Amino acid sequence: MTTKADGDAAEDRALAHLQGQGLRLLARNYRTPGRGGGEIDLVMRDRDGTLVFVEVRKRGSRSFGGAAASVGATKQRRIVFAARHFLLRLREPPPCRFDVISMEGGGIQWMRAAFDAG
Template identity: 50%
Template sequence: MKALGQDKGRIAEDEALNFLQMQGLRLIERNYRCRYGEIDLIMEDGRAIVFVEVRYRRSSQFGGALESVDRRKQAKLLASAVHFLREKRMDRPARFDVAALAPANGGLTVKWVKDAFQAA
């Protein structure tokens, strides 16, 4: 396992994707990019479209992964999600989840927060 920035992010994203798929979610799109920002994972949970922000933190010294999804990041995610839903012409319930990962016992632990924030 490489220990450099993007590699860590990719590994964390892979781990989050595997975890969420084991919970029954189905991948629609990965790393969706538009002019408003990027969404790490877009998944389906039953009829709901789930926009997942994946966060990895080696240490919680400067705040944990969950706390790093601030109002500014939430606004970007919301704008990107609206763009995705319009582009794909999807009219379905949607929610925003966060998959927070941290090292533990030589691997990674995943804390999945469903409905982590609401569209304002």
């Protein structure tokens, strides 16, 4: 399996997990135009109306901190940048949060409000 196919499969699994928890998909692989922008794996709407920007990370093992630790400051800035771009399309932005879905060794962990836009 290619790295891209493996990543797509992880996103499919994360999407199914979140939908099973009542979230609704708004966009997948949302990208800002131009170079140096950002990308958001999944943009979801929670039951309470909160807009949820989700980063999906998969690792084979917990070596080097595992999947969740791979969402460092640079990655967070790019996600926040893309989220701000996404929000420009909305008349009145709803409450938002940034979640991370991490997968290691067959397990899945959903970290709500894993980081903020600050």
